[in-house]
Amino acid sequence: MEFYSAFGNRPVRLSDATRKFAYDSLHCRYGRETAENPMVSLDHLDGFSELTDLQKYDLAIREICTHAPIRICEGEMLSGSATLGEAIRHRVPASFGGGSVFYAVSHLTTDFETVVKRGVDGIRSEVLASLEHHKGTDREPFLQSCLSCLESFAIWHSRYLEALREAGYEENYAILSKVPFGAPETFREALQSIWFVFAFQRLCGNWPGIGRIDWFLGDFLERDLAAGRLTLEEARELLAHFFIKGCEWICGGNYGSGDAQHYQNLVIGGRDGEGKDVTNRVTYLVLDVIEELGIGDFPTTLRLHKDTPQKLLRRMAEVIRYGGGVLAVYNEELIYQSLLAYGYPKEEVWKFANDGCWEVQIPGKTNFGYDPFDGLQILQHKTLRPGADFATFEELYQAYLTHLETSVSGIVERHTWEMLGKDEQGNWRWGDWEPCTVISLFEEGCIASGRPYFEGGAIYNVRSPHLGGFADTVNSLYAIRKLVYEEKKCTLSKLLAILSKNWEGEEVLRRYVQSRYTYFGNDDDGCDSIAVSLAKDFAAICRKQEGRCGYRIPPGISTFGRQLEWAPRRMATPYGRKAGEVLAGNCSPTPGTDKEGATAVIRSYCKLDLTEMTTGAALDLKLLPSAVKGEDGIAAIIALMQGFVTLGGFFLQLDVADASILRKAQEHPEDYATLSVRVSGWNARFVTLDRGWQDMIINQTEGRT
Amino acid sequence: MKVAEIQRFCMHDGPGVRTVIFFKGCPLHCAWCHNPETQSPYPQLLFEAQKCLACRACGECPQGVHGFAQAHTLHREFCSACGRCAALCPTGALSLCGKDMTPTELLELILRDASFYQNGGGVTLSGGEPFLQGEEALELLKLCREKGISTAVETCGYVSPALLEKAVPFVDLFLWDVKDIDDPRHLAYTCVSNKPIMENLRRVDSLGGKTRLRCILVNGVNTEEAHYTAIAELFHSLQNCEGAELLPYHPYGDSKTKAAGMTSTSHPEWIPSEETILQGKNALLSQGVPIHG
Numbered sequence A: 001m002e003f004y005s006a007f008g009n010r011p012v013r014l015s016d017a018t019r020k021f022a023y024d025s026l027h028c029r030y031g032r033e034t035a036e037n038p039m040v041s042l043d044h045l046d047g048f049s050e051l052t053d054l055q056k057y058d059l060a061i062r063e064i065c066t067h068a069p070i071r072i073c074e075g076e077m078l079s080g081s082a083t084l085g086e087a088i089r090h091r092v093p094a095s096f097g098g099g100s101v102f103y104a105v106s107h108l109t110t111d112f113e114t115v116v117k118r119g120v121d122g123i124r125s126e127v128l129a130s131l132e133h134h135k136g137t138d139r140e141p142f143l144q145s146c147l148s149c150l151e152s153f154a155i156w157h158s159r160y161l162e163a164l165r166e167a168g169y170e171e172n173y174a175i176l177s178k179v180p181f182g183a184p185e186t187f188r189e190a191l192q193s194i195w196f197v198f199a200f201q202r203l204c205g206n207w208p209g210i211g212r213i214d215w216f217l218g219d220f221l222e223r224d225l226a227a228g229r230l231t232l233e234e235a236r237e238l239l240a241h242f243f244i245k246g247c248e249w250i251c252g253g254n255y256g257s258g259d260a261q262h263y264q265n266l267v268i269g270g271r272d273g274e275g276k277d278v279t280n281r282v283t284y285l286v287l288d289v290i291e292e293l294g295i296g297d298f299p300t301t302l303r304l305h306k307d308t309p310q311k312l313l314r315r316m317a318e319v320i321r322y323g324g325g326v327l328a329v330y331n332e333e334l335i336y337q338s339l340l341a342y343g344y345p346k347e348e349v350w351k352f353a354n355d356g357c358w359e360v361q362i363p364g365k366t367n368f369g370y371d372p373f374d375g376l377q378i379l380q381h382k383t384l385r386p387g388a389d390f391a392t393f394e395e396l397y398q399a400y401l402t403h404l405e406t407s408v409s410g411i412v413e414r415h416t417w418e419m420l421g422k423d424e425q426g427n428w429r430w431g432d433w434e435p436c437t438v439i440s441l442f443e444e445g446c447i448a449s450g451r452p453y454f455e456g457g458a459i460y461n462v463r464s465p466h467l468g469g470f471a472d473t474v475n476s477l478y479a480i481r482k483l484v485y486e487e488k489k490c491t492l493s494k495l496l497a498i499l500s501k502n503w504e505g506e507e508v509l510r511r512y513v514q515s516r517y518t519y520f521g522n523d524d525d526g527c528d529s530i531a532v533s534l535a536k537d538f539a540a541i542c543r544k545q546e547g548r549c550g551y552r553i554p555p556g557i558s559t560f561g562r563q564l565e566w567a568p569r570r571m572a573t574p575y576g577r578k579a580g581e582v583l584a585g586n587c588s589p590t591p592g593t594d595k596e597g598a599t600a601v602i603r604s605y606c607k608l609d610l611t612e613m614t615t616g617a618a619l620d621l622k623l624l625p626s627a628v629k630g631e632d633g634i635a636a637i638i639a640l641m642q643g644f645v646t647l648g649g650f651f652l653q654l655d656v657a658d659a660s661i662l663r664k665a666q667e668h669p670e671d672y673a674t675l676s677v678r679v680s681g682w683n684a685r686f687v688t689l690d691r692g693w694q695d696m697i698i699n700q701t702e703g704r705t
Numbered sequence B: 001m002k003v004a005e006i007q008r009f010c011m012h013d014g015p016g017v018r019t020v021i022f023f024k025g026c027p028l029h030c031a032w033c034h035n036p037e038t039q040s041p042y043p044q045l046l047f048e049a050q051k052c053l054a055c056r057a058c059g060e061c062p063q064g065v066h067g068f069a070q071a072h073t074l075h076r077e078f079c080s081a082c083g084r085c086a087a088l089c090p091t092g093a094l095s096l097c098g099k100d101m102t103p104t105e106l107l108e109l110i111l112r113d114a115s116f117y118q119n120g121g122g123v124t125l126s127g128g129e130p131f132l133q134g135e136e137a138l139e140l141l142k143l144c145r146e147k148g149i150s151t152a153v154e155t156c157g158y159v160s161p162a163l164l165e166k167a168v169p170f171v172d173l174f175l176w177d178v179k180d181i182d183d184p185r186h187l188a189y190t191c192v193s194n195k196p197i198m199e200n201l202r203r204v205d206s207l208g209g210k211t212r213l214r215c216i217l218v219n220g221v222n223t224e225e226a227h228y229t230a231i232a233e234l235f236h237s238l239q240n241c242e243g244a245e246l247l248p249y250h251p252y253g254d255s256k257t258k259a260a261g262m263t264s265t266s267h268p269e270w271i272p273s274e275e276t277i278l279q280g281k282n283a284l285l286s287q288g289v290p291i292h293g
C-alpha cells in the first residue's frame, strides 16, 4: 500500500487497518458504491406535484433519510456516510419524474462551532423558540421546515444506531447515541459529532467546508490525554478516519475535469479572539495524517502569522515536500486588515475560514457565492474587436475598464433579481428562492430571523465577482503597450490581424514579444505596474456596485482551474501565446513567462494591494522535487512561506511536482491512482482527468518549474 | 564588476534561499568546467543556434561576424563583443554574457529577496572566481554585511592572499572548491598547482574564516579511496571547516560551451554513478567529515 509522493517515502505511523481503509477509499471502493445509488425516488408520493416547494423539499429530505443506504465501513471509528450519488453533483439526491428536484448548497463553511458546543438539540431548542416568536407570521413555514428536517435527521440517525448495534460496533453505537444531538464531551465524541452533521449535510447534497478543526478539537484532546482516556496515537487514528471518510465520494471515472475536490476544506493554526495562537496537538495530528496518506481531502490551509510556532512552520514544510498540494497558507494579518477595511466588525474577523475552497468568509454566518469570469475574454472579445483603434495606450486601457465594469455590473444585475426592492426601513427585501433548510439549520441568523439561507437569513450576504485570466490580461496589455505604443513596431490593427491569424507567418515578431519583454511574475515593475493598476481598478469597479442589491460585492481574483476550460476557446494573445495554449491560473503568472524563479513570482504578486481583494487572490507555486531536497529544501519552503507573509501575500499554494512523474502516471494510471494535482481551489486525482486535461497540466507544470 | 548571470531563489549554494551572482573570469581552466562562459574575464557573445530563425537582423554587425551563406555561421574571431547584434536579435538567440555592474547596483538586486533570507539565506558570490573582481568584491561584501545579508563566496582559492585576508571578516561562509588534493593531477586537469590554494585555505582558516569544502567528483579521475582520505585529512587539519559537499560532475555545461563558441569538452565517462557518489559520501562520513547539501 503506497500513497503517492513526489519526494521519497512517506512515513508510516497509522495502523495497517487504517492504511488499508485509506487505500480502499482512495481507490474508489466507496465512491463507486455511492455512484450506483444516485437518488431516492419521490414518484410514489401521491399529490407531490401539488405541494409547495418547501413541502416538496421536506419530503425529499424525509425520503432520503428514510431510504438512503446505510453504510458501515469495515472497522470504521466514525460513522455516517453520504451514500447517494447525485449528492456528489451538488443536488438534493431525490428524483421526481426521472430528474432530481432541487439543487443543494455548496461554497460555504457551516457552523460546526455550535454543533460542538451545544449539540443539535441546542439548535432544535433555538428553532422552537423562534417558532414561538414568529407564530402566525410568514416565517412559520420555514421554521416548520426546520423542525421537519431535524426530524428527518433523527430518523437517519436512529437507522444508523440500529445498524451499528446489529453489526456489533458497540463503541460507535455508544458514542452516536449521545452525539450529535447531545453536546460532545470527549475528543472522539466531538469528532463524531462534527462528522455526523457533515455527513448529513453531504447526504442531502451540500458540500460545505469544516473550518478551524484544531480550534474546535484542541481542548477536547488535551482533556482526554490528561485524564488518560485517549493516547495521541489513538487520536491520530481517529483523525485519519475523519479524512478517509471524507474521501468516500471518490469514484474515479474519466470526467473532463476529473473528480475535483468537493469544497471540503479545513483551516488550521492562526489566532483566536484574544490574539493567542491556537496551534495545539490536533494541528500536528492533522499534518501527520496528510503526511502519511497524501490524501487530497481535506485540503488544509494554515493561517500563518508572525507568531506561528517555528515547529509548525517546519512541519508544514516537511509535509508540503511530499507533494500532492494538500496544504496551503493564508496570510492571517493581511486578511484581518482586509476584512476590517471592508467593514466586517473587529470581533468577527479573527474567525475567518473559507467557503470550502479558499475564498475567505466568516464561517457559519455567510451566505456566500462567487461569480467567476474571464478578464481575457473581455479584452479579446470586447476591447480588441476587429477594427478597434485607440490613439494612446491609456485610451485602450480605459476602454477595457469600461468593458470590465459592464461585466461586473451585469453580474450584480443578476443578483438584484433575488431582491424585491426595499421595505419602509430601507432594508432589502428578499424574494423566494430554492428551499435549502438543511443548510439554513447550520447558518447563524437563519433560525433567529426565520429566514432561509438564500433569503437573507444569514448574517452576511456576499456575492464576490472573481476576475479570471488576470496574468494573461496584464501580459496582453503590456505587450500591446510596448509593441504598439512605445516601440511602435506595428500598429494596433496590424497586431490584431496577426493575432486573428494565430501569429501565422509572424514567427520572428512572436519570438520577439516572447523573449524581449518581461511579463508579470518576474519582479519587473514595467509589467507588474499594469497588474497593480488592474487589481486596483477592478476593486474600485466592485466598490461602485455596492448598495445596488442586498448582497455585498467584495472582489477576488481566481480561476479555480477554469483556465483549463477557457484555454481552447481563447484566440492568440499579444504576448506570443498561440490560440488554445495554456493560460494562467488564479493570480499566478502565465506558465512559461516567469523566468526569475519563485521569489520573483511572489514579489510580483505581492505588489498588488491584496487587502482590496476581500475574498482572496491565490498564488500557486510549483517546485521541483530536486529543489526541495535535504535540509536546504525545508529551509527554502519555510523561507517562501515567511517571505510571502512579510511581503503581503494573501493565499499561497505550494506544491512539489515533476512533469516526468505526471507523464509516467499517464502511461501507467494503475500505479498512480492516488496522485492528486492541485491548483488553488481545485484538486483532482490526475488519472481521472481526460487526456487533454492531463496534457495541459503537464504543460503547465513544465512551464512553471 | 563583470557579471555573467544572476540567479534568484537558489537552494543548493549555501544555506537557505540565496541569490547567486556569477562573475566572469577564472584563473583555473578545469577540464570539467560547469560554467565555461565564466572562464574569460571579458564579455562574450553567446549564440544558441536552436533559437535562431535566420531573420538576419544580426547581419548589421559592423565586423561582419554573422554569415548566412548556408546556415547561420559566426566568424567569432572578428567579434569585438560590442553587443549590437544581441540587442537586435528578436529571438533571444544572441546574448552578451558579461555585464558591467557596480556593487551598489548588485546590492539593490540582492536586497530584493531580503524577505526570503530570514531562514539563513543570503547572497552567494560565485562564478568564475569572485575574488578576481578585486576590491569591488570586498566592497560588495561590506555593503551586504551592512544590510545584514548573510554572505557566502564560492572560491577556487587561487587568488591574492592579501585580498582574501581582507575579505575574511565579511564572509560568513567560504564554499571552498576542492578539485583534487593530488597536486600533479590538479595541475593536469585545472592548469594550476593546488599549493597556493591550500596555503590560502589554511590562511583563511587561521583567521577564523568558516569554510565548507566543495569537492567535485569526477568519475575515474578523483573518485578513489585515497582521495577521500586526503579530503578527510584536510578537513581534520582545519579549525573552522564545517564539512564537505560533493558535487558530481555533470555534462550540462556543454550547451553553454557551444553557445560561447568554445570547443566541446563533454565527458560522459566522467559522470559518477549514484553508487560512486554514495561511496564517496560514506567514505567521508566514516572518516568523520560532516556532509552538507
Ligand code: SF4
Residues within 6 Å of the ligand: B051, B052, B053, B054, B055, B056, B057, B058, B059, B072, B088, B089, B090, B091, B092, B093, B094
Ligand atoms: S538576429 Fe537572431 S534570430 Fe535573427 S539571424 Fe541573427 S541570431 Fe538568428
Ligand code: SF4
Residues within 6 Å of the ligand: B045, B060, B061, B062, B063, B064, B065, B066, B078, B079, B080, B081, B082, B083, B084, B085, B086
Ligand atoms: S557583438 Fe558586435 S562585433 Fe560581435 S557579432 Fe555582435 S555586433 Fe558583431
